[in-house]
Amino acid sequence: MEQNPRPKTILETCGEEIIRIVTPVSICMLLVVILVSVLNGGSSFDDGLSFATMATMAYSESSSNSIWDKLKGALLNSLVFVAVVTVATFLLVLLFYLNCTKFLKYYMGFSSLLVLGFMGGEIALFLIKVWSFPIDCFTFAVALYNFTVVGVMAVFMSKMAIFVTQAYLVVIGMLVAYWFTLLPEWTTWGLLVAMSLYDLAAVLLPGGPLRLLVELAMARDEDIPALVYEARPVISDAGLGDGVVRRRVWREGRGDLDEDQRLRSDIVSDSSLRTYGESGSERNIVDAEEGMALGEDSELAAPLIQHINIRMNSLDNAVSGENLALEGIGLGSSGAIKLGLGDFIFYSVLVGRAAMYDFMTVYACYLAVIAGLGITLMLLAFYRKALPALPFSVLLGVLFYLLTRLLLETFVVQCSINLLMF
Amino acid sequence: MDDDSRAALSNLHPVAGAGNLLPTTDEASSSTGRSVRIEWPTIDGPLGLSHEESLTYARRFFKLGFLFLPFLWAVSCFYFWPVLRHPHSHQSHPRLRRYLVGSAIGFLLFTTVLSSWALTFVVGGERLFGHVWGELVMYNVAEKYGLAGWI
Numbered sequence: 335m336e337q338n339p340r341p342k343t344i345l346e347t348c349g350e351e352i353i354r355i356v357t358p359v360s361i362c363m364l365l366v367v368i369l370v371s372v373l374n375g376g377s378s379f380d381d382g383l384s385f386a387t388m389a390t391m392a393y394s395e396s397s398s399n400s401i402w403d404k405l406k407g408a409l410l411n412s413l414v415f416v417a418v419v420t421v422a423t424f425l426l427v428l429l430f431y432l433n434c435t436k437f438l439k440y441y442m443g444f445s446s447l448l449v450l451g452f453m454g455g456e457i458a459l460f461l462i463k464v465w466s467f468p469i470d471c472f473t474f475a476v477a478l479y480n481f482t483v484v485g486v487m488a489v490f491m492s493k494m495a496i497f498v499t500q501a502y503l504v505v506i507g508m509l510v511a512y513w514f515t516l517l518p519e520w521t522t523w524g525l526l527v528a529m530s531l532y533d534l535a536a537v538l539l540p541g542g543p544l545r546l547l548v549e550l551a552m553a554r555d556e557d558i559p560a561l562v563y564e565a566r567p568v569i570s571d572a573g574l575g576d577g578v579v580r581r582r583v584w585r586e587g588r589g590d591l592d593e594d595q596r597l598r599s600d601i602v603s604d605s606s607l608r609t610y611g612e613s614g615s616e617r618n619i620v621d622a623e624e625g626m627a628l629g630e631d632s633e634l635a636a637p638l639i640q641h642i643n644i645r646m647n648s649l650d651n652a653v654s655g656e657n658l659a660l661e662g663i664g665l666g667s668s669g670a671i672k673l674g675l676g677d678f679i680f681y682s683v684l685v686g687r688a689a690m691y692d693f694m695t696v697y698a699c700y701l702a703v704i705a706g707l708g709i710t711l712m713l714l715a716f717y718r719k720a721l722p723a724l725p726f727s728v729l730l731g732v733l734f735y736l737l738t739r740l741l742l743e744t745f746v747v748q749c750s751i752n753l754l755m756f
Numbered sequence: 757m758d759d760d761s762r763a764a765l766s767n768l769h770p771v772a773g774a775g776n777l778l779p780t781t782d783e784a785s786s787s788t789g790r791s792v793r794i795e796w797p798t799i800d801g802p803l804g805l806s807h808e809e810s811l812t813y814a815r816r817f818f819k820l821g822f823l824f825l826p827f828l829w830a831v832s833c834f835y836f837w838p839v840l841r842h843p844h845s846h847q848s849h850p851r852l853r854r855y856l857v858g859s860a861i862g863f864l865l866f867t868t869v870l871s872s873w874a875l876t877f878v879v880g881g882e883r884l885f886g887h888v889w890g891e892l893v894m895y896n897v898a899e900k901y902g903l904a905g906w907i
Contacts, residue, residue: 455903456903456904459894459895459898459903459904460904462894462895462898463895463898463904466895467894467895468877468878468881468893469874469877469878469893469894470873470874470877470892470893470894471892471893471894471897472873472892473870473873473874473877474894476824476870479824479825480824480825480826480827480828481827483823483825483827483828484825484827484828484831487828493804493805493809493813494831494835495798495799495800495804495831495834495835496800496803496804497799498831498834498835566803567803
């Protein structure tokens with residue numbers, strides 16, 4: 335007697351996948367908005383950071399400059415920033431080409447240590463000061479130490495609880511995004527636009543570093559060690575007609591799937607073989623639960639799209655390494671959607687900056703970013719290759735921010751003042 | 757073991773020689789209401805670890821937790837929750853379970869000690885500690901050492 339599971343509708347499979355990527359993005363943005371509104375006290379100051387960081391190396395904005403000066407300065411800063419990021423990405427490609435994966439992994443762990451430990455600690459201190467929270471130094475030290483060490487383990491070890499890993503990635507994204515919102519205003523906006531254009535170029539142009547990286551990874555059938563958020567894959571019920579059992583696959587070593595490797599493979603109801611890639615380069619050897627041959631249908635549902643870890647070293651003494659896994663969105667070799675941490679960060683920076691003006695801009699920018707993300711996901715389903723996730727969302731977001739700030743706000747305020755609407 | 761659960765599982769292919777692969781979907785088990793057999797030791801289910809690996813990881817978490825890391829013990833208990841939750845299942849791992857119980861006890865003890873100290877500090881305040889309170893509280897310490905000025 336067979337149980338007939340209700341066939342999954344497209345809303346459940348497709349919608350579930352989209353929700354699993356939109357939710358953490360939204361949570362990250364929400365956290366950054368909360369941080370910004372709590373810590374910046376509602377006054378949007380243009381001065382931003384008072385010391386030189388990499389992002390403000392070329393030009394330090396001050397509110398007394400004219401608009402033209404600010405524009406030029408922002409442009410200069412963004413160019414410098416993009417140049418540094420490009421160099422860093424090429425360095426990453428080189429290291430990956432020379433098989434220094436271990437080194438990259440250690441560096442990833444080290445920079446998440448810095449982000450979680452130092453930046454997390456700083457922001458916690460800010461919060462404690464603002465709220466006058468009477469915590470003593472020992473408890474604080476123990477809590478921070480615990481938080482940091484477990485976070486580094488979650489990022490480093492690929493076999494931690496998925497929820498914990500995802501939560502820590504979101505937290506890392508939030509902390510770095512908050513740091514970016516401390517930059518001067520024009521510089522931030524310039525940076526966002528410049529980074530989305532760079533993203534577009536780096537992923538799609540044939541000579542782009544990220545495209546090179548993805549092709550290298552695909553050629554070698556390897557995972558790039560990177561800070562990448564991988565959504566939990568949607569598992570549909572076992573197909574009835576196949577007679578094939580659902581199992582899991584972990585890739586062992588760098589080999590392809592062959593039968594004598596110890597594998598468990600997961601076969602979705604449409605009987606295309608999907609493998610679950612790993613977001614780290616640690617390989618797990620899975621015991622052979624069954625040795626069922628999976629010769630047929632061994633198409634990998636999507637090519638191995640990986641995401642990149644961009645190391646950025648800001649020169650200030652607080653943070654000496656930040657990982658921005660940029661560029662994009664792609665499909666893990668399972669069909670689970672992977673979104674780079676850099677996308678989380680820049681979306682949150684956009685929304686955080688909008689929050690520094692008013693909440694109206696926050697709503698508008700949030701909708702714009704989610705719409706851009708939806709467009710990107712649709713394109714991803716179409717093209718099935720690595721796509722830059724920044725351009726649509728950021729450009730839409732900037733557009734909506736300008737429109738809201740310049741046009742919508744006056745409209746709404748005037749209507750409210752005259753008791754017409756709202 | 758049960759006809760109901762057997763019937764419910766019949767849509768899954770039987771596999772020769774797979775001793776511990778007794779596919780128990782969650783729907784099946786909850787619908788039959790029997791005691792769940794632990795198919796997967798981790799909370800991630802099929803995406804998590806296998807039984808052998810779980811032992812290694814649980815042991816590592818347990819040992820590392822002694823470095824003042826109660827949070828790691830908590831994460832370990834969270835991760836291996838199915839094993840902790842169903843002690844008398846078909847595939848119970850006594851050794852794995854021992855590490856988990858140790859982690860859980862360690863976490864509870866450490867948390868009790870830490871929170872009692874923290875609560876004493878907060879509630880007692882100046883009356884209990886005198887001027888030392890001002891020297892121990894975090895925001896003053898941060899001011900004194902300029903810790904919050906880096907960012």
